[in-house]
Every structure is written in structure tokens, then in C-alpha cells.
Amino acid sequence: MKTTAPSDSPAYRRRKADRPDEIIAAALREFHDRGFAGASMARIAKGAGVSRATLYLYFENKEALFLAVAGEAMAGFTRAASQKIEIGDHSTEETLRALFRQFYRTMTSTKNSALLRILISEGPAMPHLVEAYHSQILTTGRTLLERIIARGIARGEVRPGPVASIPQILIAPAMFYAIHSMVFGALENLDEDTFAEAHLDLVMRGIGA
């Protein structure tokens, strides 16, 4: 009783070009919700609107699909980041404000919070993934912050001190926020703007000259 005429409206369409992205999108959701071990290829297939066997047509196995998902999320992250954060001729405060804003917006997108969760939960079992994230994202962000701080010191806007040697600490509140809303978002919603403002205030007073 599904179709009046069996020959009309084919059971499936051939869409070789679109499949990988659709599968990756469905897989991202599943891995995000259930982690690597808990994810089921059957559910991913259903989410992507294909049969389970099709997954193996495009990805060698579950782990290959997982790495494709993570790689895609990382690519998206760096793509979004490199767009806006070029250091212009603004003050240190304005530069950091723009950087943080970008960071908050990026980290609260499902895609990147999923990447973060995945990294934390599956890290021990996937050292090459951790390594990739570390070299592709962390070191980039670190040198960026270093440049901003060095410039701030040169301009007399930033005071040299222990913080300057560990620039990563400046974005810690943003990561805290991301994780907090990821885990406790349902129970207690920290307002993003308020938090971001407090973050910038803390940092600017904390490192200001």
C-alpha cells in the first residue's frame, strides 16, 4: 500500500556526489549523542536516508567514518576562524573582543561542541586524532594569542607577567562556558553575552597595564 503504482517514484535515487556529506552530517549527530562505541552504523544510515551497506561503500569502516567526521569538523573550525581573526590595527581590547566573540559563536555551534566532546571522550582511544587537533588548531590559536599579547606589550597596553607566558589561559573561560552549556545547559543556562562580557572584563583587567 505504499505506492499506488510500483513503477513510479523509484525506491532510491543515485546521488553519488551528495552522499558523503549527508552521511558525515548524520554521523556527527550520532557520534555526538552516543560517542564512538555507542554509535550505531544502522542509526547513522537511517539518519542519512540510506541503507547500512551504503555507508561501507563510502567509508571503509566505522573508524574511517569517525575520522572523516572529525576531520570535517576541524576543517570547518579553522575555516571559520581564519576568516575573521586577522590582526588588524585595532587596540588589544578590541582585538580580543572580536576574537572572543568569534570563539563563543564558533564553540556553541553544534558542530564544534560535538568535536570538543568527541575529543574529550574518545581521545584516549584515538591518539592520532588528538595529535591532529593539537597541531592544526591549538598551536595556531596559541601563536595568534602570543602575537596579540606581544603587540599589546610593545604598545604599553599589556603588562608583562606570568599570564603572558601561558596565553592559552585567556580563552579558558570560553572553553569553560562551552563545556558548561554542553553538560549543564538543560539545567542552568548561562547567558552568553553576560558571560562573554565578564570574560573580557576579567582578561583586560587581568593583563592590562
Next chain:
Amino acid sequence: MKTTAPSDSPAYRRRKADRPDEIIAAALREFHDRGFAGASMARIAKGAGVSRATLYLYFENKEALFLAVAGEAMAGFTRAASQKIEIGDHSTEETLRALFRQFYRTMTSTKNSALLRILISEGPAMPHLVEAYHSQILTTGRTLLERIIARGIARGEVRPGPVASIPQILIAPAMFYAIHSMVFGALENLDEDTFAEAHLDLVMRGIGA
């Protein structure tokens, strides 16, 4: 050829009192390494030196064991925390220094970093666990920070401002540190003392009057 005389040295000992703790300890390792779905009751049993069936003698099923593990970790956390952090008559800086030190020491213990990882990865599937953590630990910590800040303001050591309304942000760097070493510890080791010092410096300048 295992034993010369079969009747000597029994195949197992009955140790009803010690089993639960040993099982929970083995389970903590397994859940930490593999997450809930990835954990295997067989490996936990082997780690605890008992047969798999014995686990079901003490815990109804995998989830019950998991909740026992998480509950134990939380109890240990609050036990350790409530010991030291009573607010004495020290300056705000000294109070925060002691609090942070306690926090760094606590969070880098395997037990609590495991709890954190578990919470992040299994949170969506275990809302009651998230709720328990939130009410037992987060709110306690929050009110503690609030008291410290309020006292600091009253004394003129702390400046009122946006940070004062979101006291959680003060421990964000410590959580950042915990997660960073959890995920990237093998690749890049942030020195705990250096980081803690920068943390305190950032916070004290950030909120100081």
C-alpha cells in the same frame, strides 16, 4: 601444573566486604578509558579479579555499577573539598590561592578527572547523573565563591563588576587546565605550578580593586 596439590590454595576466597570497592575501582578505570558504552563487564571483572557473574551479584547491571562509580567519585570530591576550604580570616588573595591549589590538586587526581570525562561524554545519556553533579558539587562551589567575593567587596579588596555576578568564571582556568592535561597531556605538558600562578595572577588583577 598450576598447583601441585589441588586441594591446597583455593581457587577463590570469599571477601564479601571488600568486593564492592575493588569492583568500583576497576570499573572506574574501565569507564575512564572506554566510556560507558565501550566499557566491558568482562574487562572490569578481570581487573577486579573476579568472574563476570560476580559483578551482577553486587550490582544490578552495567548502569547501576556506573552510577555507583560516579557516586563514589563525587563523594570523594566533596569529602576532599569540604576539608580545606572553610573560609577563615585570610585575605581574599590567600583564600583564593588556597582554594585554587586545592582545586588543582583534586582535579588532576585520576579519580576526579575520570569523573569529569565521564560527565562530559555520558551526560546526554545520563541526565540524572548530570543533575546530581550539578546540585551536589556545582552549586556548593558557586555559593562558596560568592561568599568569598562578597566578603572581598565588603573589605574593599574586590571591585564590584560583571565578574562578581558570575563567580564560576574564576575557576575556569583550572578546569581548562584539567581538560587540557586530560586530552593533550601526552603531547604537551603545561606545568601545574606555573599555570596555577598565572591563574591566580589573572584573577587577582582581574577582580582586584
Next chain:
DNA sequence: CTCCTTGCTGACAATAGTGTCAGTAATTAG
């Protein structure tokens, strides 16, 4: 319209894991 290529699927092992149970043997009581 007919044939051919190939994207896609349903069905098939094979494996790994959970939870159960009757029975064994370690320990205690008498």
C-alpha cells in the same frame, strides 16, 4: 527503445557483549 554501467540494497555470517542460573566449593556453625 534497449543495453550497459554502477549506485544501492537486503540478506547473511560472524563476533562481542549483556544478563541469568544451577551448581560448586569456601567458610562458618555446631
Next chain:
DNA sequence: CTAATTACTGACACTATTGTCAGCAAGGAG
């Protein structure tokens, strides 16, 4: 030393999931 108790185990049934493969049918080529 004997009997009763019960902590503990090995083996079983069952389910869920992964990865494979021969064959069907969608859609272009001629």
C-alpha cells in the same frame, strides 16, 4: 569432624552490531 550456608563461578541463551556480497534497478549511452 560434619553439616549448613552462601560467595562465587562456568556455561547458556539472547540480543545488538559490524562488515560482506551477490544481485537488483536507476539512469545514462547508443
